[in-house]
Each structure stands twice: as structure tokens, then as C-alpha cells.
Amino acid sequence: MTAEAISEGRTGSDFWDGVRLSMPVVVASAPFAILFGAIAVDNGFSVLEAFLMSALIFGGASQMVGIELFGQHVAPWLIVLSIFAVNFRHVLYSAGIGRRIAHWPLLQQALGYFILTDPQFAVAEARAVSGKPVGFVWYLGLGLPVYVFWVIESGLGAVFGKLIPDTHALGIDFLLPIYFLGLVLGFRKRPLWLPVVAASAAASIIAYKTVGSPWHVSIGAIAGVLLAVILPPHHSGIGERP
């Protein structure tokens, strides 16, 4: 077999490796996409606008917040600022994942950042930590199904929103915390994992009770990151010589 054929075969299986990992995300985010579409129409969006918001922003929590404020007739600039605030955590993801994908062609990077969601970052970062390369094809396999389902399901929710059954009994409101807990635990072998988790948990809960949502995310995240910055780097396993 030539080297080219080998690399082609790898490319295909890389893509499907990514798709396989995307499935829990597709399942967990489906109810929220449908719910978003339904709430959007309920708050005065057209079906097309709900669809567009999912296609262009692709960030569930920020879309929910945006829609909620829109329904309360808040000033447009304040809605945009709130979307920015909810999504601010992505700045940290972007800085982190940039180290893994800097070798991609520019256009691929530009697309890669567009689909940089919470699970996208966590799963890609976990792959990088395990020593495997984070290639564009694999990354696309991970992100594309999530995006396509998110946009389509938002549209379906907007059209058929009135038909949604009892979401509480189906556990829909708690699916994402379950998924995110699994992601957090997936990083437990990292140096400093427990202190960082403890600091972020404490800070985010305090901020949630005092400052309120969505700022508890940024405040909690900064607390955990700062702890790692302040402690001598060898605690993080950096600068050790084998």
C-alpha cells in the first residue's frame, strides 16, 4: 500500500472516530435545540430567525438568554452584550485549543473556531492530552454532526414547539450537567485537577449566589485558572525533566 492510500484510509476513519464521539453531544443537546426553537417562536421570533440564530451563533445557553431578553423587550445592545457575556468562557477554550490546531491551514482554523463549543473543546483537548494528533478531519467529524442536528432541531422546535411533552419527567433539564460532569471527570488524571475543580466549584457557587448568572461561569473559571497560574509550575507538571 502506498503512503497516500494509507493516509486516505486514516482520514476516513479519523472522521468516523470523531462522529462516534459526537453522539452523546448530539443526544444531550437535542432537547435544548428543540426547546430553544419553541421558546424563540414563543418570544416573537419567526421560524427563519430561530433557525438563523442557531446557525450563526451555535451556542445554546447564550441563545436561550438572548431569546429571554428579547421577549422582555430589553434594548438590542444589551441583548448582544449578554450573549457575549454568556459566551465569554470560549476565550479560554480558544487560547487552550489554539496550541493544538495552530498547524492547520488558516481557513480550517477559522472554521474550527466557529464550532468551538464546550464539548468540542473538552473532547479535543482530551485527545491532545492522550498524545493523539488533533487533525482537522477528526475535529470536523466531532463537530459537524452536533452543528447540523442543532440547527435542524432548532427549526423543528420552532415549527412544532407547541407539541412538547413534560420535559421535567424526561430529565431534559439535567442532561447537560450530567454530560459536563463526565467531561470534568475525564480530566481527573491531570496534575492539579482536584484543587482546580475545588476552586472553580467554590467560586462559581459563590458567584452564582451573589453576582448571579451568567457571570458565575467566568468568575469560577478564572478562579481555577488563576490557582494553576499562581502555584509554582512544577505542580502542573510543567518544566519537569524526565
Added chain:
Amino acid sequence: MSTTFWIILAGAIATYLTRVGGHLVISRFENIHPRVEAGLNAVPAAVLTTLVAPAVLGAGPAEWAALVVTALVSLRGGLMPMFLAGAAVLIIARQFVG
């Protein structure tokens, strides 16, 4: 163009800026200081924890049971078994404790 459309467009640009911004800032530097690298390595645990912690605090017995099972399965299994086990426990437990 309607106001709604401009809100969506501006929101999309703001969101993309957060997704590309961290990289644009970091890539200005030739060498990443070890402390910055330590901070970046802490990002997954730090950010993802904030998405779970307040939800855990406000949860009831059904949610707690689901989280415990999720944590136990995650010690052994992959992402999908972990997620399905947690979701199954949650749905079953909510039939009883609501």
C-alpha cells in the same frame, strides 16, 4: 432588515470573537510562559466545573443519584456509557421522587 436580524448578526460576531479571541491574544507571544501554560492546562477542569457546580447545588435526590452513577461509570467506561447510565438513572428516579 429587521432589528431581530441585526441582534442575531451582532450576537454571532460577538460569539465568534470569543471563540477566536483567546487564540489571537496567545499567538502574539513567541514563547508561552510556564505559568500561562499551567493556566491553559487548567482550563477544561476550571470552566466545565462551573457548568456543573451550581446545578449540583440546586439538585434533589433524583439528580444526585444520577450524578453519583455518572461519576462511578466514568471511572471505567467511556463518554457514551457514562452519559446513558446517568440519564437512565435520572429518568427512572424522577418517576419516583419527581
